[in-house]
Amino acid sequence: MGREKIQINEEFWDIMPDDYKDLVNHSTYGKTDRGWKDVGSSTELIAEHSLCAGCPESIAFRHIMASMPAPEDTVMVGSTGCTSLVFPMVAVHNIHSLFGNQNAVATGLKRALNVRFPNKNKDVIVLAGDGATVDIGLDMTLQSWFRGERFTTICFDNELYANTGGQESGLMQKGFVAKMAPVGKKFEKVRLPEIARESGCAYVAVLTTSKPSLVERVVRQAVLIAREIGPTYLQIYTPCILEIGKQSMEGLQEMRDAEAAGERFKFREFITPEAQAFIDDMAAKKKAEKLASAAN
Amino acid sequence: MGSHESNGMPQIGSMNKKGQIITDPSELFFLSPRTQAFLTGSEVIKEAVKRASVDFSVAYPITPQSEASSLVGELYADGYVGDYMRGESEFAVMGQCAGGAFGGARVFTTTAGPGTLRAFENFPMWAGSRLPIEVVFTVRGVNSPLSIQPDTLEIAFMLETGMLLWHAEDAQDLFDYILKGYIVAEQPEVHLPIGVICDGFFVTHTKDMVLMTPENRVIPHYNPYASPVTCMDMESPPVRMMRDPFVMKSNYISYMTHASWQLEVRAAIERSRKHTVQLLDGLIEVENPDAEIMLVSSGTAVSQSREAVRLFREQGVKVGLVKIKTIRPFPGQELREALKNAKHIFVPEFNVAGWMAKEIKSVIDRSERVIAGPHVAGGMTMPPEVIVEEVERSLALRGKKELIHG
Numbered sequence: 135m136g137r138e139k140i141q142i143n144e145e146f147w148d149i150m151p152d153d154y155k156d157l158v159n160h161s162t163y164g165k166t167d168r169g170w171k172d173v174g175s176s177t178e179l180i181a182e183h184s185l186c187a188g189c190p191e192s193i194a195f196r197h198i199m200a201s202m203p204a205p206e207d208t209v210m211v212g213s214t215g216c217t218s219l220v221f222p223m224v225a226v227h228n229i230h231s232l233f234g235n236q237n238a239v240a241t242g243l244k245r246a247l248n249v250r251f252p253n254k255n256k257d258v259i260v261l262a263g264d265g266a267t268v269d270i271g272l273d274m275t276l277q278s279w280f281r282g283e284r285f286t287t288i289c290f291d292n293e294l295y296a297n298t299g300g301q302e303s304g305l306m307q308k309g310f311v312a313k314m315a316p317v318g319k320k321f322e323k324v325r326l327p328e329i330a331r332e333s334g335c336a337y338v339a340v341l342t343t344s345k346p347s348l349v350e351r352v353v354r355q356a357v358l359i360a361r362e363i364g365p366t367y368l369q370i371y372t373p374c375i376l377e378i379g380k381q382s383m384e385g386l387q388e389m390r391d392a393e394a395a396g397e398r399f400k401f402r403e404f405i406t407p408e409a410q411a412f413i414d415d416m417a418a419k420k421k422a423e424k425l426a427s428a429a430n
Numbered sequence: 431m432g433s434h435e436s437n438g439m440p441q442i443g444s445m446n447k448k449g450q451i452i453t454d455p456s457e458l459f460f461l462s463p464r465t466q467a468f469l470t471g472s473e474v475i476k477e478a479v480k481r482a483s484v485d486f487s488v489a490y491p492i493t494p495q496s497e498a499s500s501l502v503g504e505l506y507a508d509g510y511v512g513d514y515m516r517g518e519s520e521f522a523v524m525g526q527c528a529g530g531a532f533g534g535a536r537v538f539t540t541t542a543g544p545g546t547l548r549a550f551e552n553f554p555m556w557a558g559s560r561l562p563i564e565v566v567f568t569v570r571g572v573n574s575p576l577s578i579q580p581d582t583l584e585i586a587f588m589l590e591t592g593m594l595l596w597h598a599e600d601a602q603d604l605f606d607y608i609l610k611g612y613i614v615a616e617q618p619e620v621h622l623p624i625g626v627i628c629d630g631f632f633v634t635h636t637k638d639m640v641l642m643t644p645e646n647r648v649i650p651h652y653n654p655y656a657s658p659v660t661c662m663d664m665e666s667p668p669v670r671m672m673r674d675p676f677v678m679k680s681n682y683i684s685y686m687t688h689a690s691w692q693l694e695v696r697a698a699i700e701r702s703r704k705h706t707v708q709l710l711d712g713l714i715e716v717e718n719p720d721a722e723i724m725l726v727s728s729g730t731a732v733s734q735s736r737e738a739v740r741l742f743r744e745q746g747v748k749v750g751l752v753k754i755k756t757i758r759p760f761p762g763q764e765l766r767e768a769l770k771n772a773k774h775i776f777v778p779e780f781n782v783a784g785w786m787a788k789e790i791k792s793v794i795d796r797s798e799r800v801i802a803g804p805h806v807a808g809g810m811t812m813p814p815e816v817i818v819e820e821v822e823r824s825l826a827l828r829g830k831k832e833l834i835h836g
Binding site for chain 1: 528
């Protein structure tokens with residue numbers, strides 16, 4: 135969608151909400167080097183949210199929205215949970231339908247957009263919690279990867295069911311005492327990144343949202359690879375500070391602790407040779423363009 | 431299927447990539463020449479989909495719809511359907527259908543019995559999201575014990591999903607309803623999913639004579655920009671839906687929002703009436719409206735009832751018939767009018783619950799006139815003699831010694 139479609143009729147300027155005016159005035163549509171640094175100057179895609187104060191999920195949302203390569207042609211699919219409180223305030227088309235069916239919905243959506251816009255990139259990004267991705271929706275998560283569906287799946291891993299009040303989830307750590315795990319969780323954290331790699335994902339990354347530049351790089355890479363090569367998966371630690379007994383200002387430190395060497399969210403990524411070649415090729419082209427423009 | 435990039439819908443009179451002419455629906459249904467074919471119900475589904483400008487179809491094996499959904503795959507291979515895939519379960523299939531419809535595609539799928547129940551959570555979501563997906567239910571028994579046989583019990587579960595539900599009596603209805611269903615379901619003031627129901631095996635696996643519209647003509651493409659809700663393709667301004675999400679808010683506004691939208695979905699079902707009446711020539715069909723004994727049903731139970739009416743006629747007994755074509759919207763006013771002279775109303779059904787009898791009782795006066803039966807279930811057939819016997823036995827119990835002759 136081009137910028138012309140979001141313009142406001144002159145006579146309506148005074149009654150339009152500020153965030154829509156912001157979209158018209160400051161949208162980064164078509165900007166190839168958009169990224170997390172735009173977050174401070176532009177609230178076009180997400181401004182307010184209704185998550186708890188200091189929730190790392192809200193930071194992750196901002197970084198992801200700022201990093202997607204083409205928000206003007208991106209449709210997001212969410213699921214039930216804390217993320218579904220945010221999506222109504224996100225200014226890209228987004229779908230909530232049921233709990234756990236997000237990768238099935240994204241499959242149909244991506245295929246419909248391919249049929250309708252055969253010569254245009256329409257990116258589809260799934261963003262859901264760990265309960266939706268790994269427990270209730272695991273079948274559809276995996277099957278979409280087996281089929282090689284061309285979209286990105288992002289899991290906000292807070293290692294429990296946050297929205298329903300802190301119950302055990304498959305991505306919870308072994309031994310953690312939670313609701314529905316009254317004597318501690320009895321099995322290991324599900325190794326979904328490894329499963330993703332074996333299930334056909336062309337790119338997989340595990341990270342926290344403590345470093346915006348890292349989030350920017352992996353999100354951009356994941357969306358572009360999904361567009362051209364195959365399914366991609368990002369698992370981002372967004373701790374539920376409420377349920378692990380932390381204060382509002384302690385989210386960032388919690389993420390830093392969890393990504394230290396040897397910890398479960400130490401940054402790691404997997405990329406297929408084909409996807410790596412694509413990324414290298416893209417970087418080489420960009421470099422050549424830069425050189426050419428410098429020469430001019 | 432149409433590419434929407436040129437910012438305009440393919441026009442009536444133009445050709446799709448298979449050389450089929452996009453035709454005004456009224457012209458196609460009522461004016462174009464029809465040719466006779468002798469086909470199974472499954473083949474009829476294929477022939478209708480071939481003429482339906484379908485963008486996306488999802489399949490999953492379950493008897494008795496497996497053949498039909500495989501045949502739709504052949505249409506895809508031949509280029510008549512935009513995209514096609516096998517899903518991993520009916521719950522996923524209906525989610526994939528939802529994604530396709532959210533993205534502005536015309537979507538077609540089929541399921542039956544256990545598949546319908548496996549998929550169930552999706553149906554009210556489709557309606558609430560105003561997705562005009564068409565699903566053909568080739569109804570069959572619901573477990574347990576395991577049954578693959580024809581049975582209409584699953585329709586009872588579908589009644590309050592917010593979907594339009596049309597029940598085909600035979601292959602001809604099935605062909606017409608699949609095409610006409612899209613036209614009604616996609617009206618901007620309706621814009622709801624539609625279930626076109628046919629009785630498994632009795633319709634899907636038997637051959638019947640069908641009058642088909644020309645093979646080289648199709649109904650117009652779905653226009654997602656005439657939808658009452660936003661098409662999720664980022665081709666319209668991404669207005670933030672809410673400042674403050676209603677979900678999780680325990681306040682009157684959130685309750686009211688949900689309740690009023692649910693009422694609106696039901697109002698949209700009612701608004702489908704005028705379009706449906708026009709295309710299906712009424713929501714019901716009546717034979718012998720002045721008879722004291724009436725047989726009322728839907729689906730193949732109507733065909734069996736027609737035969738029972740004939741057997742009675744041979745005995746010199748006048749019995750009437752009402753065929754219910756649409757279960758949602760339910761033809762309450764039409765039934766009250768058609769049954770006003772009836773003294774005994776029999777409702778033959780292929781299920782153990784007798785849900786159709788309950789539906790009829792809920793909309794007519796003097797509901798004690800309704801006799802819920804005969805019922806057969808689990809795949810049993812209902813020979814017309816069974817209906818005749820039920821009428822005779824029940825009327826004897828009601829103290830009516832002799833049937834009315836003439």
